[in-house]
Amino acid sequence: MPTLTIDDLGITTQRHGRDIALVDGLTLTLETGRILALVGPSGSGKSLTASGAQGVLPAGVSRRTGRVLLDGVEQRPSLIRGRTIATIMQNPRSAFNPVKTMRAHALETLTAVGHRDAGSEDTIRDTMAEVGLDDPARVLGLHPFEMSGGMLQRMMIALALLTRAPFLFADEPTTDIDLVVQARLLDLIERVARERHLGVLLITHDMGVVARLADDVHVMSAGRIVERGSVRAIFDAPAHPVTQSLIAAHLALYVDEEAA
Numbered sequence: 001m002p003t004l005t006i007d008d009l010g011i012t013t014q015r016h017g018r019d020i021a022l023v024d025g026l027t028l029t030l031e032t033g034r035i036l037a038l039v040g041p042s043g044s045g046k047s048l049t050a051s052g053a054q055g056v057l058p059a060g061v062s063r064r065t066g067r068v069l070l071d072g073v074e075q076r077p078s079l080i081r082g083r084t085i086a087t088i089m090q091n092p093r094s095a096f097n098p099v100k101t102m103r104a105h106a107l108e109t110l111t112a113v114g115h116r117d118a119g120s121e122d123t124i125r126d127t128m129a130e131v132g133l134d135d136p137a138r139v140l141g142l143h144p145f146e147m148s149g150g151m152l153q154r155m156m157i158a159l160a161l162l163t164r165a166p167f168l169f170a171d172e173p174t175t176d177i178d179l180v181v182q183a184r185l186l187d188l189i190e191r192v193a194r195e196r197h198l199g200v201l202l203i204t205h206d207m208g209v210v211a212r213l214a215d216d217v218h219v220m221s222a223g224r225i226v227e228r229g230s231v232r233a234i235f236d237a238p239a240h241p242v243t244q245s246l247i248a249a250h251l252a253l254y255v256d257e258e259a260a
């Protein structure tokens with residue numbers, strides 16, 4: 001079973017001339033066919049972990065340590081991006097080029113990963129249908145501004161699937177989307193991940209999403225993983241105070257919703 005390991009990742013920034021650790025000695029392993037949720041409070045380093053593993057850090061931060069291994073063999077981050085790891089991001093609207101159609105985006109994705117051929121248009125349409133986009137032929141001609149956030153997020157999932165990458169990083173994939181559409185998109189991500197046997201790193205601060213989708217959970221706090229376990233073990237017996245407070249916040253919300 002293919003595995004992807006992020007080994008000893010360390011990311012820093014400079015403040016007042018000194019190095020500050022944002023991610024510190026982080027190691028985790030994804031397996032195909034399993035969904036690993038990386039949870040933690042805002043600012044704990046979840047997004048930097050995902051971007052650092054792919055070598056696409058924002059300005060002002062740098063990777064000091066760390067390797068990415070595929071089945072135990074070290075990989076260059078620039079070579080695994082797209083080919084080994086596909087990504088779904090938080091704000092689909094900002095992920096698309098506003099002047100390009102969905103067809104142009106899809107063809108660009110296939111070209112980038114070396115899968116473009118005579119059957120490309122059929123493959124694209126089939127994949128769009130797989131993620132629930134009705135009338136793919138029409139949608140292929142649309143620009144981002146002609147589509148809803150939910151449609152764009154489905155298209156982003158379709159682009160991720162077109163790469164045929166065995167691993168998927170989903171960073172707060174439904175944060176900017178309304179609640180009903182959110183639930184459908186989460187179900188979709190779970191369905192395609194299970195059907196295609198993907199190894200998923202699901203970044204979220206929402207324990208409801210974790211309970212719904214994940215197999216395993218790693219909890220981050222201040223740049224480190226402070227607790228690891230199966231979803232059941234984490235919910236049944238959370239050991240670290242950060243895990244306990246994430247679960248308490250989730251249960252409080254749940255009780256409020258029940259009362260409303």
Ligand SMILES: Nc1ncnc2c1ncn2[C@@H]1O[C@H](COP(=O)(O)OP(=O)(O)OP(=O)(O)O)[C@@H](O)[C@H]1O
Nearest residue numbers: 013022041042043044045046047048058059060061
């Ligand atoms: N470009 C940057 N320059 C300096 N510090 C940064 C930069 N990007 C992120 N940080 C800091 O790194 C820490 C981790 O950020 P990160 O975005 O990974 O957190 P997160 O756990 O994903 O949070 P959220 O749930 O809010 O997205 C935060 O303290 C953040 O302020």
